[in-house]
Amino acid sequence: MDTIKNTISFIKDTFNSNEFIPLHEPRFIGNEKKYLMNTIDTTFVSSVGAYVDSFEEMMQKITQTNKAVAVVNGTAGIQVALRLVGVKANDEVITQALTFVATANAIAYNNASPIFLDVDADTMGLSPTAVSNFLEEFGELRDDGCYNKKTGKRIAACLPMHTFGFPVRLDELIKVCEKWNIPIVEDAAESLGSEYKGKPTGSFGDIGVFSFNGNKIVTCGGGGAIVSNKEVLGEKAKYLTTTAKKPHPYEYYHDELGYNFRMPNLNAALACAQLESLDAFLANKRNLAKEYTNFFQKQNIQFRTEMTNTKANYWLMCVELENKAERDIFLKETNAVKVMTRPIWQLMFRLPMYQEFQRDHQKNALFLEERIVNIPSSVRTS
Ligand SMILES: *Cc1c(COP(=O)(O)O)cnc(C)c1O
Numbered sequence: 244m245d246t247i248k249n250t251i252s253f254i255k256d257t258f259n260s261n262e263f264i265p266l267h268e269p270r271f272i273g274n275e276k277k278y279l280m281n282t283i284d285t286t287f288v289s290s291v292g293a294y295v296d297s298f299e300e301m302m303q304k305i306t307q308t309n310k311a312v313a314v315v316n317g318t319a320g321i322q323v324a325l326r327l328v329g330v331k332a333n334d335e336v337i338t339q340a341l342t343f344v345a346t347a348n349a350i351a352y353n354n355a356s357p358i359f360l361d362v363d364a365d366t367m368g369l370s371p372t373a374v375s376n377f378l379e380e381f382g383e384l385r386d387d388g389c390y391n392k393k394t395g396k397r398i399a400a401c402l403p404m405h406t407f408g409f410p411v412r413l414d415e416l417i418k419v420c421e422k423w424n425i426p427i428v429e430d431a432a433e434s435l436g437s438e439y440k441g442k443p444t445g446s447f448g449d450i451g452v453f454s455f456n457g458n459k460i461v462t463c464g465g466g467g468a469i470v471s472n473k474e475v476l477g478e479k480a481k482y483l484t485t486t487a488k489k490p491h492p493y494e495y496y497h498d499e500l501g502y503n504f505r506m507p508n509l510n511a512a513l514a515c516a517q518l519e520s521l522d523a524f525l526a527n528k529r530n531l532a533k534e535y536t537n538f539f540q541k542q543n544i545q546f547r548t549e550m551t552n553t554k555a556n557y558w559l560m561c562v563e564l565e566n567k568a569e570r571d572i573f574l575k576e577t578n579a580v581k582v583m584t585r586p587i588w589q590l591m592f593r594l595p596m597y598q599e600f601q602r603d604h605q606k607n608a609l610f611l612e613e614r615i616v617n618i619p620s621s622v623r624t625s
Contacts (some may be wrong), residue, residue, distance in 0.1 A: 245578045253538050254582050254618065260625050263581040266560060268372050269462045270622045278512035280378050290485075292508025294515050299468075301518045305435070306320025306443045308470040309476025313506035313514075314484050317432040320347035320467035323483055323504060324450040325400055327476050328426040330355050334399035335601075336389055337377070337425070339369045340590040340606040342404045342464040346430050347591045355399065358391070359592055361604035365550060367587075367611055368411030369403035373603055375419045382423050389423045392444065395568040400534045401425050405444050407462070407617070408556035409549060413439045413447045421462070421571065428460065432467075434523045435460050436556035450480070455480040455514055460528075461521055463514035466506045527622045535560060535618070547615075558559040558603035574616060587615040589590070 258264050277618065302311035315322045329338060332354035340359035345514045350357045361373040382398070383390045385401055389398045401420050403411045420427050427448035431437075434444040435453050445451025450473075455466035469484070471477040487501025506514070532548065532555075539546035545563040549555035555619050564570040577584040590608055591597045 246544060246609065248619075249542055250538075250573075251546070251577060251580055254577075256536060258294055258619060258621070258623060262411055264583055264617055264619045265621065266585060266617055267458050268621045269517075270520070270524070270595070270624060272523075272624070274514055279509070280515045282509050282512045287556055289506040289507050290503075290510045292511065293506065294415055294508050294511035295506060298387040298506070298511040298514045298518070301515060302453070302468045302470060302474045304459065305518065305521065306445050306453075308446050308451070308477075309472050310470065312469040312480045312484060313511055313620070314504045315506055316465050317430075317452055317456065317467035318345040318349055319432055319504040320454075320469045320567040321346065321402070321428065321432075322348075322352045322468055323480060323502065324355050324428045324452050325349060325355070325402070327479055327483070328400050328428055328449050329388075330399040335394065335396045336400045336402050336566070337369075337374060337398060338402040338430075338609070339405065340602060341588065341593050341611060342430070342591065342604060343432075343588055344591065344594065344611060345432070346402060346404050347594075349350055349430075349599055350402065351596070356394075356396065357591070357597065357600050357601060358398070359590075359597075361603055361605050362406070363412065364607040364609050364610065366409050366411050367406035367547075367615070368409065369401075370520055370607065371412050371415035371419050372623060374401065376616050377603055378419065378423045382426060387476065389425050398423075401427050401432055403427065403448075404430035404432070405437060406563060407547075408434045408437045408555045408558035409547070410434065410437050410439040410444050410555070413444075413455065417447060432456075433459065433558050434556055435558075438554040440552050446472060449473060452563045455510075455517070459574050460524060460556055461514070462518035463510040463512075463517060463546055465504070465512045466514055488491070489583050490618070508602075512532040524622050528560075529622060530562060532557045533618065557620065559617045561615050561617045562613075563614045564616060565614070570614055570616055577618075583619060587611060587617070
């Protein structure tokens, strides 16, 4: 009981507030207003504009990739990324059940089926061991890819998610997927600024996708980015998300089914200003994580920190409670005094639309589902 009271007063002190303390709120401390006003002054508020180009250049640099494409949101980005690596109707995509619903939805939008495999207990992201075990049991390599012996369907992609900004074991996962000839799309929606062995998450897979939704580490209202080191995939991403129009001074000709998934220049203006603050935000959050680490050590509560060889962006910070009962008390008492805390997502196979798909034992996912709680993680301004 005391530990929860201590936690509440620590969080109120650290955010210097007696009002409602949200999990994550945006901070606009740079050129946001200036850039936004500029889009209005120039009339370039919509789907083309200088900020879209600048945003793509900045994202390319930040993620150390060959090509970055601005899109309307992260979910749409993942949907297109899966199509780009070859996912077609009736294919299957390996992912984790412990994720935000957008990951699974992006698979379903391609009329493909998710296969839900377990996460690692420490990273909370897709487990290379679980993927390897699954493929050794059900995988069959053919000329045109990997097939699932149980369903007869093609396993066309693997979609790991870097939970709360903690990178998954990418080296191991890449090794397994290479062995089984399965392309990787990284759902890096939560991990802008995170690194694995010194390189940015999102740059390891065939394609990586980021989100700039209001609750993410930096936001542009709504938005996303597709990044790739494979030039062909990057170019194709731009093409498909801008209606697949053949370049011509005035003719309209579209040679396949494209999407209007462009990010408006209005949003890109906000995104550029926010990306200028990314390094400051990362440092600010790293300090908060350090303070949380010291505090929770004394309370005997496990605060989640980054793994060796990785750098987490500490987007949403979290603690692991002893069991579900303890977790429920923690959630109730903190929210009662306007300190916002929230349990990790319910596993995808509990949702009505994802109940019938193939999955493994989910040992770690089930453990984490009952114990992990997010705590206030915003950039502090005072
Ligand atoms: C936020 C998020 C997305 C989708 O982002 P939107 O921009 O909101 O569409 C996808 N996957 C995960 C894991 C996310 O947290």
